[in-house]
Amino acid sequence: LAPWLGHLMVSRQETARPLLTPGEVMQLPPDDAVVMVSSVAPIRAKKLRYYADANFKRRVLPPPPLADG
Incomplete structure (x- = not known):
């Protein structure tokens, strides 16, 4: 090895x-x-x-009504 390189090795x-x-x-x-x-x-x-984006909020349908009984 050349003396100016010392013992430094890089890989x-x-x-x-x-x-x-x-x-x-x-x-x-x-x-x-x-x-x-x-x-x-x-x-x-x-x-x-979708519930936080104004563009998609308009497209969300209300939930269907619950049936009684």
Whole structure:
């Protein structure tokens, strides 16, 4: 070795790992979701709260009346 390098050694290595571990999925923010559909790669998405979005509130139907008896 050249004397100016001393004993310093640097190495890099790539290792495969899941995009999200089970622990990371459990720690997702409440507004995030993982959408899984067969034959399609999983999608990380933001949850849409229809009851909190003005555009969707208008589309929500009132609950059906309860039957007596």
